[in-house]
Amino acid sequence: MSVAFVPDSLRGKAEVNQETIQRLLEENDQLIRCIVEYQNKGRANECVQYQHVLHRNLIYLATIADANPTSVSKAME
16 A cells, blocks of 8 residues: 555644655656556556556655655755
């Protein structure tokens, strides 16, 4: 399950740090590999679920970046 799936009771309480961002980036890498593999095998329907998770992760990362433009830049250095 994606680290972007957080129960409603914990939303807004998690600390965003370098480790969290790195895990999401690694998960996105794996999702992209799975999507490409399924597409190469002609099984585009199966990759839709992975595309949804990837989309959710990307939106989450973009939201973090928009909310903390300087701190995210410093964390990535």
